[in-house]
Amino acid sequence: MSHDEGKGAKAHHPTPLLDQLETGPWPSFVTGLKRLRDSGDKQYAPMMNDLLGQLEHSYENRLGYWKGGTVSVYGYGGGVIPRFSEVADKFPASKEFHTLRVQPPAGYHYSTDVLRQLCDIWERHGSGLIAFHGQSGDIMFQGCTTENVQKAFDELNEIGFDLGGAGPAMRTSMSCVGHARCEMSCYDEVKAHRTVLNEFLDEMHRPALPYKFKFKFSGCGNDCVNAIHRADFAVIGTWRDDMKVNQEEVKKYVAKQGRKYTIDHVIAMCPTRALSLNDDDTLDVDNKSCVRCMHCLNVMNKALAPGDDRGASILIGGKRALKIGDLMGTMIIPFIKLDTDEDYEKLVALARRMIDFFADNALEHERIGETIDRIGLPAFLEAMEIEPDPNMVNHPRTSCYVRTDDFTDEAEKYFERKAREAGLDVAAD
């Protein structure tokens, strides 16, 4: 195709509404789309002209014009989001505009070399438009013909990238920057993310679960990847021993910020009143009351740090509104150690038990949080072989509608368990 044919074959669709999104200080996605449209020597230029035409049509009518369908790559069932235009008669070059969801490196690290390789592949086979990243965590290669999906995937796969999840499947995961650049990080997020997710690639690539299942990995309670709200299985870093206090740095902080400021903004903001400022401007911490919320560590960053006995809490069942209403993940495992390979194997084994339970027991289109609501937490814990723990609740039940004739047996089991944890002899053994 000559340069003239590429450019002149079809006039640009006018985009008076989208043009208004090219002003102002924030980078404009419309300007980016136009750069692709104006790349007359590139295979995607006609597609992006019609894509802009369809988008302008949406802005005019305030309606979307894409429908789904079935597109995949050889050997997989999911990972491609098919999009066929409902207005292809007006905008034929973008009649197929599929997205490839591609798993990013854990922690979203890229070298410029690999970014350029991704661009080159997408320039050859796709639209030239890439989103870093989608809300599940994928790199989204947006805009591909049905014919080119396989070609694009093959090249991405050759350089070490794999498709992510879509539909009723294991979904792509996210992990925070963590160990790579954060002093709050309480476990190796990259290792957890890769060890767990790579165990479930079959569930990701060949959707056969009742509905989606998401893991997210945050290194501390600041939860920078929003795991508690958004993940079925949230792994949140924490520690069991005392937080570390550098009293000289505490004094420096107080000297710099003032005593009143420190009391108002650090001491008084502690949710469990675990902090007290001493008369000599050192800090008292009641570690048994501390809930590892992270506030004082965030504020007095140089003075305070997580303890040495680190690991993670696991919260299960976070999701948004569909169908029974919003659910946050709830505490299921207050602490799991994540140091050795065996610790990570235990994490994978727990995840495997949970996925198997989900696959066997959830109703169609039911998230695991909804399953727990439907069957009750005691039944879920029994299936998972997890013992009840007071960290799982805000407070014990307030409703008297419960049958308690085996209460004494259950209490006995609790005391035996505690004795075993303490290394004592148990009569029943």
Place this chain on the structure above:
Amino acid sequence: MNATPQLRRPDETGVPDPFPYMHPKLRENYGNWAWHDRPRPGVLHHVSKSGDEVWTVRAGTQRQMDVYTIRLLADIADKFAEGHVRFTTRSNIEFMVSSFAKVQPLIDALQSNGFPVGGTGNSVSMISHTQGWLHCDIPGTDASGVVKSLMDMMHHEFVVEEMPNRVRITTSCCQINCGGQGDISINVQYTKPPKINHDLVSKVCERPAVVARCPVAAIRPAMVNGVPSLEVDEKKCVCCGACYPPCPPMQINGADSTKIAIWVGGKHSNARSKPTFHKLVVANLPNNAPRWPEVEDVVRKILYAYKENGRDFERLGEWIERIGWPRFFELCGFAFTKHHLDTWTGARKTMNMSAHVHF
């Protein structure tokens, strides 16, 4: 014999190993960081227990990037940084450098190419958002356009750190709310029951699955004009749009009936208070492309009421907890209506079960 094209079997590699792509200073100090500070908005300074230091410059992007923009960012990373970048969960890009002397030239290069430097600490970070008309099959609006409009308005608050605490804003193009919870959330809110194309329902929808999808049991099978279809009890319908994805002939979007609602007080972090869901404050705003001025106006009111009245480290929802909802509605000039009273499962637990009253 016809040669069938040989299809390549996928190499199921899963999550890519980030270490080959990671900045060497981050790789060398993996799991060994000691503390950090912020020398200026948009810049993080991390110090390792080994004494190594790394500076990170954070810049905003449009998220949906053309290859030219990505290559430009890569060129900047090669020339002014050290060839390695990472993205945050909110689509900001971060450049790591091993000397402070490289920070200012890098900032200059980013700014002169139109990338705002900021989004750190107590600033307004980039809005996390969804696909919209550009690519989604069920969108009520175009998140990219809403976000561009709002980030233009809030540009100053991205490049400085002047808020009481960080502000995390989200947008979503339908009530599924892929954008998630936020200090401020700008979400599509449908206002009319679905319009049903009865000719198509039995051809493209699995009817029992659609019936099962409805959260209020308002959908039932019906014969309409002699063909099997579905009907909606419009008195029960809460206009959530849950039936639309499994059954596109149940069109939930309308040029005028798709509205925008604003929610506040969502919080992911466990710092101080436990994580919270966002709460409704304003509904029924027009879906006014291409610039959504009515949405911008409401967001601006919330943002600046918080900026003027919040105390250091209070997140938006924590600020409202302290001053009370009556004061919040008064400060922002919003109406409090019957629609703010929750009616869903667990609604009673959202009511004030005490004699605590704000005057």
